[in-house]
Amino acid sequence: MPELPEVETVRTLIAPHVRDRRIVGVTVGAFTGVVESPLPANPVSLLTGATILDVQRRGKYLIFQLDTGLWMTVHLRMTGRLIVCRTGDPAIRFEHIAFHLDSGEDIRFGDQRKFGRVTLLDEDHVASLESRLGPEPFDPDLTGPVLHPRLARRTGSIKGALLDQRLIAGLGNIYVDEALWRAKIHPLQTANRIDEETLARLLDAIRSVLGSAIEHQGTTFSSFENPYGEAGGNARFLKVYGRSKTDGTCDRCGGQLQRMVVAGRGTTLCPTCQRIDPSQIPGDDFDSANDVGPGLQMQGGKRR
DNA sequence: ACACTGCCCTGCGAGC
């Protein structure tokens, strides 16, 4: 699942191939829904002939700045890939759209599950997208005391809050689980019951986990590939995500990891390191958090 | 304003 580190890896590697390159043609495959736009004109015709000035990242979005005053965003969602290849090369797996550049290279977008989108926006729509996203995790202005009031009305779990892109942009299921483990916070902890000091520790953990993942060019758990078709190297550094089904032990205390569903997402944690007072569990999740079965059981903690 | 559910989509592993 591409989250901030994976999207940043794609941005870094793709930038030298697209910067100051003109899009001389666009080929859309059978799944035409991959490209969309709120603008009245056909996005493919608006893209053809445009020159890419730069590619930025905001949260999990890649944002290509065009010389026409328009902007193209790419969201990889779960299984999307952007691949660099030569024009005329055979289609990549699950290819949906190809951008032919004046360099003789192509940028191809493929997505097994057709969740990812290429979107053409004008300046107002980009501003609207920007306004819906919270601060970047590495924004130096983002501190414990800044985050604290923003969580004041959040009565749900801290995990649910961290997955909300309006609070902080760029976190997904993998790095939320990793950061909470590192900060020793239970995913079910009520968001507005966490003090400033703990939030500062959580921010440190988020930055550490994301920084390490960027350094290792992202996590490949199932499908992520960089623009050269290579896997990321961060999976072996993960402490909890995806580990409950393998060795299932906590690197810090040696205890058994536990799996449960939090905020509708599969969640792995160490019940020993990430303790929680039952009174701090939001709503009717009380039962599921107390259902501390063996860590390896399938769907452990899920009710019913 | 926030929380929750269902939807989109398909490869894959589990179970029979």
Place this chain on the structure above:
DNA sequence: TGCTCGCAGGGCAGTG
């Protein structure tokens, strides 16, 4: 071996 079933989850719309 081959089938069916349900899980994986980011963002969004709809509902409460």
